[in-house]
Amino acid sequence: MSIATQNPMRFLATLLLAIAAIAEERTEHFDTDPGWDGLNNRSTIEMRPVVQDFGYTAYSDTPSLGGTIGGTITPDGHPAYYAKPLAPMTLDTPMSASGNITVKKGGGNILLGFFNAKTVNEWRTPNTLVFRVNGRGETFHVHTEFTSSKWxxxxxxxxxxxxxxxxxxxxxxxxxxxxxxxxxxxxxxNDGSGAFTATFNGVESVVKITPELRADGATFDRFGLMTVVKHADGGGAFYLDSLEINGEKIDLSKDPQWEAVGNKANFMSVETRPRFNYGHSTTNFAGGAKPGEFGGLFFRGDCRYPHTLSYYGAKTDALSLAKPLAASGKIVFKRGVSDSTTLFGFFHSEHSVRVNDSQKHALPSDFIGFAIEGPSAQGFYAYPNYRVHGDGSNSGYPENLPRIYPDGTPHDWKLVYEPGANGGGKVSFTLDNSAPSILEIPADHCATGAAFNRFGFVSPWIDGNGQVVYLDDVTYTVKQ
Structure with a gap:
């Protein structure tokens, strides 16, 4: 006689214990510090000095024209600008500006043109139609940029x-x-989609607005000088005069009293690359029921140097691709600079942060999870990715890519890995109610395998800029 017939309750208890032994999940709400494991997540890399000292000044390289707009401008993660307020304009509105510029020899980079004061949070900066001027010592480069309201x-x-x-x-x-x-x-x-034509020293650049970007829209309510809002970097000196904006000549014989934000400052910047600053936080950005979450400022790493590799994660049992994995929670994307990536998921506390000279892979070894990144032309995606304990990894983007915007909106997310009958597997990622974004993992990659013993943030292996991301109310596999 079977145990199920002899003692049904004992059989049920045995079955439940067997299921628990097969797989186990844990939920964290971060109302208190969970004591997760960290490596360089509260970096002590030396902060860089930032000097902002620009606006109106009586100085001018053309004294007969009166004063000038400009001064010392330093890139940093803290926005700073000096700009003329304008009635709001959209991509249905003709816009024009002209003037003279002097770029002093040295470094620094700036944005010059039309922008929106409400969306100065990162670079690429949404709602901008600008020059980007990059100091290169004895010389400088000039680029032209349009960024829509959707980054x-x-x-x-x-x-x-x-x-x-x-x-x-x-x-x-x-x-x-x-x-x-x-x-x-x-x-x-551009056949009705819009075109941005710029000239500099007689050389023309034409930026064609695509129908997709025109549909995104953009709104502009300022014209002026603005920092490149990424991370602290070397500053430079830039000066404007002989200005005309939308047909209005600007009188610089006196202070025009333009709007000034952060343009007179001297400080040591925490926005120093790659000065990681993330972990448990008492904030409540991600949409949890109570204060308490984890996240913060996260940079791409660089596997060639130990101080530029980082993680923050929960300890798990030894996990692999042989059995299912799952995770879910809430997430908020607050700031995203161009050429930046956040990686989140299952990883290994040694393999994934192994110092090596290779720059072949951006993804760390032994990782499965999701990334927030994207080409500047498309803004930001949240999508699944993986790398096994070798060179095997996903290449390119899967279908059904959900977009995520660095606008502070909380989202629900779900990650699921399932091994397949053919020796391969698949990993899917869902953001809110979007269709799942699915990656197929080939059988040879699964055969190579991957080992995981942590769940959380882990840095990429090729360096880049930073993002500010927070998560809360996460549930994740701790035992298979």
């Missing part, structure tokens, strides 16, 4: 065409001299 960008360059390479190269423009520039936006250009 999707298109760009051009003041450059020369290289016929052999079939590409444009930025012109090396000598610093310390006065140059004329113009900006013109035609809403009817």
């Amino acid at each position: 999707r960008a298109t760009a051009g360059v003041i450059g020369r065409y290289d016929q052999a390479a079939d590409r444009m190269h930025p012109i090396e423009i000598p610093g310390g001299e006065i140059y004329r520039w113009t900006i013109d936006y035609d809403p009817n250009g």
